[in-house]
Amino acid sequence: MIRITRKVEFSAxxxxxxxxxxxxxxxxIFGKCNNPHGHGHNYVLEVTIAGEPDPETGMVxxxxxxxxxxxxxxVARMDHRHLNYEVPELAGKVPTCENIAAVIWQLLEPKITQxxxxxxxxxxxxxxxxxCTGEADGGRAxxxxxxxxxxxxxxxxxxxx
Amino acid sequence: MKVxxxxxxxxxxxxxxxxxxxxxxxxxxxxxKCNSPYGHGHNYVVEVTFTGPVEPATGMIANLxxxxxFVEREIIEPFDHKYLNEEVAEFRNRxxxxxxxxxxxxxxxSVFRAAKLERVRIEETxxxxxxxxxx
Numbered sequence: 001m002i003r004i005t006r007k008v009e010f011s012a013x014x015x016x017x018x019x020x021x022x023x024x025x026x027x028x029i030f031g032k033c034n035n036p037h038g039h040g041h042n043y044v045l046e047v048t049i050a051g052e053p054d055p056e057t058g059m060v061x062x063x064x065x066x067x068x069x070x071x072x073x074x075v076a077r078m079d080h081r082h083l084n085y086e087v088p089e090l091a092g093k094v095p096t097c098e099n100i101a102a103v104i105w106q107l108l109e110p111k112i113t114q115x116x117x118x119x120x121x122x123x124x125x126x127x128x129x130x131x132c133t134g135e136a137d138g139g140r141a142x143x144x145x146x147x148x149x150x151x152x153x154x155x156x157x158x159x160x161x
Numbered sequence: 162m163k164v165x166x167x168x169x170x171x172x173x174x175x176x177x178x179x180x181x182x183x184x185x186x187x188x189x190x191x192x193x194k195c196n197s198p199y200g201h202g203h204n205y206v207v208e209v210t211f212t213g214p215v216e217p218a219t220g221m222i223a224n225l226x227x228x229x230x231f232v233e234r235e236i237i238e239p240f241d242h243k244y245l246n247e248e249v250a251e252f253r254n255r256x257x258x259x260x261x262x263x264x265x266x267x268x269x270x271s272v273f274r275a276a277k278l279e280r281v282r283i284e285e286t287x288x289x290x291x292x293x294x295x296x
Contacts, residue, residue, distance in 0.1 A: 029279075094219060098220060098222050
């Protein structure tokens with residue numbers, strides 16, 4: 001098994017806000033990420049494809065093809081956009097690094113026809129990143145209906161995603 | 162699908178690799194210049210990875226507003242600008258290699274209640290890294 005990784009960058013704006021929370025709760029849980037006008041990041045996306053190299057071409061998946069898929073599916077959708085308002089796949093979700101990585105996984109998985117999507121790593125900054133992998137962990141991303149109880153009750157001021 | 166969140170933190174500290182059960186010559190042979198008597202230091206980078214469900218209401222595995230102060234209290238304050246051999250109790254009787262440091266940091270961070278600690282990876286320099294997954 002060989003894993004190949006391609007990196008792309010995009011810049012986008014977002015803000016964290018849950019309309020089900022009061023203004024005070026939004027500020028307390030999301031801190032300055034709740035600033036109503038939003039803010040932005042230079043996101044770095046690393047996409048890893050796993051597979052056996054084709055005996056004829058020596059490639060798992062032509063990196064040029066992967067580059068085109070990333071451009072079409074991700075960069076065209078997200079680059080220089082406001083993630084809260086301009087990316088329908090994120091509608092109704094808080095556009096955290098975790099949720100954006102999960103959406104990217106969902107967008108890419110059906111498009112990878114040679115090899116298999118192995119990992120999506122999304123850096124929001126050099127010191128913060130989310131990994132999405134195909135492993136089941138009993139709790140999917142957003143909307144899994146999990147019973148984790150660490151929401152507003154345990155969140156403390158100053159989220160700085 | 163499994164989602165994990167990783168965060169990188171930094172601290173600077175000194176240490177000396179020395180095992181008092183070995184004689185001076187053996188220590189020098191085993192640890193080389195890391196055995197220099199007055200210690201030396203590194204800019205450590207600690208990369209911590211947490212897993213768990215992404216909470217639908219917040220979109221988060223762990224809120225950095227909670228995680229950052231926790232790591233600051235458990236790791237940065239006790240380790241930053243310290244001599245690990247003398248100032249961190251764990252290393253008074255254990256050689257502060259970065260392998261042992263990774264274990265100690267994992268132990269301290271594994272009590273974080275909001276998400277499950279999956280991995281601690283320490284970059285001692287830009288060329289060396291050490292990873293512990295609790296196993």
